[in-house]
Amino acid sequence: MSARFSFAEDVSQALLVAGGGLFALAFVLLLVELRLRGAGARLVTLSGCLALLLLALALLRPVRVQAEASLVGARVVMLVDRSRRMLLPDGKSTREIAARDAARAVRQGMSDARISVLGFAEGEPTPLSLDALGPTRGDDSDLVAALGALSRAGGERPEAVVVVSDGRLTRPLPNLRDAELSRLVGELGVPIHTVLVTEREPPDAAVRALQTAGAAVAHQPLALRIEIACSGGLECNELPVEVRELRQGEPPAVLASGVAKLAGAPSATLELSITLDRAGPRIVEVVTTAPEGDAVPENDRRIVTFNVARQRVRLLHVAGRPTYDVRSLRRWLKADESVDLVAFFILRTDDDTPMTSDDSELALIPFPVDELFTEHLPSFDAVVLQDIDAVTYRLAQHLPALERYVRAGGGLIMVGGPSSFGGGGYARSPLERVLPVEIGEPTRPFDLGEFVPRYTAVGRVAPPLLPLRELVSEDLPRMVGSNTLGAARDGSIVLWEHPDRSTKGGGPMPVLALGDAGDGRSIALAVDGTHELAFSEFAERTAGRAYGALWDGLLGWLMRDPRYEAARVRLAEPCVAGQKAKLEVTRLPGTEGELELVVEPLGVNEAKPSVHRAPMPASGSLVVEVGPFTPGGYSAHARVGKSPPTRFDFACERGGPAWSDTRPDAARLERIAKLSGGRFVTKSAAGSLPKPPPTEVATLREVTPIVPAWAWALVAACALGWHWIERRRAGLA
Amino acid sequence: MTEFSRRSALGLAALSAFFPSPAGAFGEASAFNPRLLSAGARQNLRGRETGAARWSWELVRRTSAPARLVAGRVNADRPDLCAEPFAIWAGDSDVGSLSSSEVRGLSRFFALGGLLLVDDSAPEAGAFARSARRELARVLPESPPVRLDPSHVVYKTFYILDRPYGRAPGTGSIEAILRGKMAQAVFVGTDLLGALSRVGETWAFEVPGGNMQRERAIRLAVNLAMYVLCSDYKDDQVHAPWLMRRRAGLRR
Numbered sequence: 001m002s003a004r005f006s007f008a009e010d011v012s013q014a015l016l017v018a019g020g021g022l023f024a025l026a027f028v029l030l031l032v033e034l035r036l037r038g039a040g041a042r043l044v045t046l047s048g049c050l051a052l053l054l055l056a057l058a059l060l061r062p063v064r065v066q067a068e069a070s071l072v073g074a075r076v077v078m079l080v081d082r083s084r085r086m087l088l089p090d091g092k093s094t095r096e097i098a099a100r101d102a103a104r105a106v107r108q109g110m111s112d113a114r115i116s117v118l119g120f121a122e123g124e125p126t127p128l129s130l131d132a133l134g135p136t137r138g139d140d141s142d143l144v145a146a147l148g149a150l151s152r153a154g155g156e157r158p159e160a161v162v163v164v165s166d167g168r169l170t171r172p173l174p175n176l177r178d179a180e181l182s183r184l185v186g187e188l189g190v191p192i193h194t195v196l197v198t199e200r201e202p203p204d205a206a207v208r209a210l211q212t213a214g215a216a217v218a219h220q221p222l223a224l225r226i227e228i229a230c231s232g233g234l235e236c237n238e239l240p241v242e243v244r245e246l247r248q249g250e251p252p253a254v255l256a257s258g259v260a261k262l263a264g265a266p267s268a269t270l271e272l273s274i275t276l277d278r279a280g281p282r283i284v285e286v287v288t289t290a291p292e293g294d295a296v297p298e299n300d301r302r303i304v305t306f307n308v309a310r311q312r313v314r315l316l317h318v319a320g321r322p323t324y325d326v327r328s329l330r331r332w333l334k335a336d337e338s339v340d341l342v343a344f345f346i347l348r349t350d351d352d353t354p355m356t357s358d359d360s361e362l363a364l365i366p367f368p369v370d371e372l373f374t375e376h377l378p379s380f381d382a383v384v385l386q387d388i389d390a391v392t393y394r395l396a397q398h399l400p401a402l403e404r405y406v407r408a409g410g411g412l413i414m415v416g417g418p419s420s421f422g423g424g425g426y427a428r429s430p431l432e433r434v435l436p437v438e439i440g441e442p443t444r445p446f447d448l449g450e451f452v453p454r455y456t457a458v459g460r461v462a463p464p465l466l467p468l469r470e471l472v473s474e475d476l477p478r479m480v481g482s483n484t485l486g487a488a489r490d491g492s493i494v495l496w497e498h499p500d501r502s503t504k505g506g507g508p509m510p511v512l513a514l515g516d517a518g519d520g521r522s523i524a525l526a527v528d529g530t531h532e533l534a535f536s537e538f539a540e541r542t543a544g545r546a547y548g549a550l551w552d553g554l555l556g557w558l559m560r561d562p563r564y565e566a567a568r569v570r571l572a573e574p575c576v577a578g579q580k581a582k583l584e585v586t587r588l589p590g591t592e593g594e595l596e597l598v599v600e601p602l603g604v605n606e607a608k609p610s611v612h613r614a615p616m617p618a619s620g621s622l623v624v625e626v627g628p629f630t631p632g633g634y635s636a637h638a639r640v641g642k643s644p645p646t647r648f649d650f651a652c653e654r655g656g657p658a659w660s661d662t663r664p665d666a667a668r669l670e671r672i673a674k675l676s677g678g679r680f681v682t683k684s685a686a687g688s689l690p691k692p693p694p695t696e697v698a699t700l701r702e703v704t705p706i707v708p709a710w711a712w713a714l715v716a717a718c719a720l721g722w723h724w725i726e727r728r729r730a731g732l733a
Numbered sequence: 734m735t736e737f738s739r740r741s742a743l744g745l746a747a748l749s750a751f752f753p754s755p756a757g758a759f760g761e762a763s764a765f766n767p768r769l770l771s772a773g774a775r776q777n778l779r780g781r782e783t784g785a786a787r788w789s790w791e792l793v794r795r796t797s798a799p800a801r802l803v804a805g806r807v808n809a810d811r812p813d814l815c816a817e818p819f820a821i822w823a824g825d826s827d828v829g830s831l832s833s834s835e836v837r838g839l840s841r842f843f844a845l846g847g848l849l850l851v852d853d854s855a856p857e858a859g860a861f862a863r864s865a866r867r868e869l870a871r872v873l874p875e876s877p878p879v880r881l882d883p884s885h886v887v888y889k890t891f892y893i894l895d896r897p898y899g900r901a902p903g904t905g906s907i908e909a910i911l912r913g914k915m916a917q918a919v920f921v922g923t924d925l926l927g928a929l930s931r932v933g934e935t936w937a938f939e940v941p942g943g944n945m946q947r948e949r950a951i952r953l954a955v956n957l958a959m960y961v962l963c964s965d966y967k968d969d970q971v972h973a974p975w976l977m978r979r980r981a982g983l984r985r
Contacts, residue, residue, distance in 0.1 A: 321797040322962035323763035324818060331846065331915075331964055342971060345963055346797050347891060354795045355948060356892075363889040363967055418759055446759050481759025528763055535818045535845050544845050 068700035074692035081165035082119035109687030120146035159692035167665030194669035205290035228260035229267035246633035278409035279310035283633035320388030328531035373398035387417025407518030436515030438486030459495035464553035477532035566643030593641020602633035764799035772809035773828030784926030825855035890959035899923025
């Protein structure tokens with residue numbers, strides 16, 4: 001039991017300061033009075049000082065505090081690095097195991113202390129059990145964020161912090177000045193002891209860093225800075241580097257290649273220019289070939305996702321003859337500022353007689369079919385083939401290239417007309433394989449019967465047609481004839497069907513269908529009368545806006561505009577090879593039914609895609625666990641009910657950026673310890689960290705006033721009265 | 734697939750001209766159709782009715798564009814004016830005042846993006862052209878006609894031309910009411926239909942410049958049809974360098 005004196009606990013700091021100031025002023029005035037009046041003012045001064053003293057005591061009301069306290073071990077927070085980097089091999093074990101052993105040694109060495117063990121990686125640290133570590137938590141080792149969270153936390157402040165890591169921290173950065181580093185790690189105001197879990201530097205060649213200059217934009221060259229490094233005594237001279245794009249159903253496309261010339265240096269940087277032609281998430285891998293002896297082959301390859309933006313949709317519109325249907329489509333495309341249109345219309349055939357002496361009187365140029373479909377084809381985001389005969393205009397020889405173009409991510413729309421589909425020589429052609437419908441070899445390539453297309457069940461909920469349906473409901477103009485189409489391909493969606501015609505299989509003939517083909521998408525429209533939505537008595541109802549609504553939806557879907565996707569898919573957290581990945585699927589309003597999620601690796605493979613089915617909640621999103629996967633690129637196709645599928649590509653890495661630099665960083669841990677007043681040790685000396693002094697914890701506390709408050713007030717009032725009398729006697733006011 | 738030659742198709746089409754039919758078959762519903770507009774209190778074509786059909790015939794013969802060989806008539810106050818985006822308003826005298834329903838009909842036609850060709854059958858007097866301008870000013874009050882520059886796309890949509898041609902010499906230029914870059918009404922003061930019209934096996938009207946002038950009038954008609962079908966296609970950047978070279982060659 002200990003006892004001490006104090007003041008009443010209800011007296012605030014502000015009151016103390018204000019009272020102190022007033023009393024000091026009064027005391028000074030008394031001294032001035034004494035000096036001016038000499039001995040005659042002695043009693044006045046004496047009574048005044050006494051009155052001031054008693055007044056102060058009446059205000060402060062002294063108390064006696066009796067307390068009973070005990071000593072407990074100091075509170076220590078141990079921060080154990082839980083980034084994915086700790087899964088790196090360390091001899092026959094891993095850094096994660098080394099960290100766990102070091103943490104146990106620290107706990108043993110500070111047996112008297114109250115130790116909280118937290119794991120840190122990205123964001124705030126979380127409690128960690130050293131007996132069951134659980135999965136790692138991310139690519140980063142953000143010590144600054146972890147210390148910041150500790151300083152913001154309420155409750156008892158720790159007396160010391162112990163950091164257990166390999167030192168290759170994301171924050172604080174390695175090259176900070178002492179003042180800046182002190183500021184970052186000194187916020188808590190306690191010593192930070194650091195424990196280096198390993199001193200082993202594995203022999204390793206790695207893709208250490210990838211940097212891009214600016215954002216990735218479709219068709220625009222993008223400078224990719226690649227740092228290739230060798231460490232741990234591995235001898236590297238020249239390492240080949242290749243950048244490839246992973247595509248569905250296609251072998252990886254080499255975008256660029258080069259050689260990193262290390263010649264004994266620890267690292268070399270090379271800049272490669274790549275051009276991604278397709279917008280949206282594109283999966284790119286950067287691969288180097290390491291020399292023998294590389295202990296960490298996983299970081300020889302980085303697989304990253306580029307979210308490629310598109311400035312404008314670059315579209316090639318090729319029409320076999322000018323018609324009102326061509327006119328409407330061209331006018332709409334030209335009016336859309338987001339479309340960069342390149343158009344070629346066949347205005348004259350060999351059978352036509354222009355009545356000229358020579359071609360110089362004509363404003364016609366030869367159809368550059370070879371140039372367009374070889375050299376320039378990859379530069380287009382989409383191609384519209386409208387009523388053009390593939391045989392007559394030598395397009396047939398380029399159909400294999402057009403098929404590859406679609407499979408590599410391009411968009412294709414075939415618009416109906418007498419020379420489209422079977423009437424244009426596309427039946428059994430390579431292009432038919434990427435259309436959403438079969439053409440077959442019909443006896444009649446087109447039919448002359450008038451009809452009004454009918455919405456299918458899918459068409460009623462498909463986002464690409466929602467804007468049109470909002471304007472004209474399910475009404476459509478009468479069409480004069482239709483191309484003959486076969487059944488829809490597996491995975492394709494039919495939005496409009498013919499009310500009278502049927503396929504060979506007996507089902508209604510598709511009129512408007514869309515589907516995926518490899519990385520690309522295609523649309524088949526078996527009529528040449530959608531211009532009736534732009535200009536006709538029917539079009540008057542909407543002032544022609546229905547045409548734009550239809551084509552906005554079709555082109556938007558073709559270009560994977562999220563507005564026209566039936567669902568949205570994203571990774572709930574980064575995909576790590578070997579662990580389950582979480583895909584979050586959000587359905588759009590209007591779509592309903594069961595979710596079918598099909599995940600398959602990008603590239604050419606025989607592997608059976610994994611299929612997951614789950615009921616979609618009425619609102620919100622659904623997280624589906626898929627995998628685990630091997631390192632690579634993957635494509636997820638989510639389909640809610642009968643709506644068209646939505647595609648989402650993602651990358652899975654074993655180590656990712658966390659494994660890009662395998663060297664432990666002892667120097668950084670040492671600086672952190674030194675600048676915060678802590679101690680740096682290696683794993684072997686983890687048990688020898690200094691123990692912080694124990695903390696005194698009060699268990700009993702009693703506060704007793706020395707004199708009751710009213711007594712202090714009475715005595716002070718008497719003293720003030722005496723002082724007033726003395727002043728009157730001395731003739732003072 | 735059986736391929737029909739363009740000539741046999743043309744023959745069949747010419748034959749079909751004797752059997753007037755509505756919209757037509759697959760591919761024909763979106764074919765060029767030079768409909769003759771009936772509007773105003775007075776309108777006299779004076780034998781130019783066949784000019785529209787000849788226009789289609791020449792278009793099919795010379796180009797890949799399909800066209801309706803039986804040209805129809807359409808009234809300005811009827812809903813079917815808005816069935817297709819092109820009509821020809823021709824006459825040789827003052828048309829009088831358009832009724833309010835005709836003004837409304839033409840307004841709807843222009844609002845949808847239609848193109849009206851105003852062809853003065855008697856440009857020497859100019860009464861029709863003046864009255865047509867006056868009445869169109871009621872329909873499109875904020876857009877007065879402007880003279881089209883010789884570099885305008887209408888002079889190069891198919892043939893390279895330097896000025897408008899027809900039965901009469903006209904003023905040497907085409908005027909148009911524009912919305913943005915696109916023409917809504919085109920004024921050709923050369924009696925274009927007069928140069929195209931036939932009576933049996935012969936041309937209906939003499940042309941002062943003879944066959945050469947008539948040929949150029951036909952070329953202008955083809956260009957106008959291509960302008961309707963392809964709008965400013967020949968203004969696309971991809972065509973520009975090539976056409977510049979060819980124009981330079983013609984000047985030499």
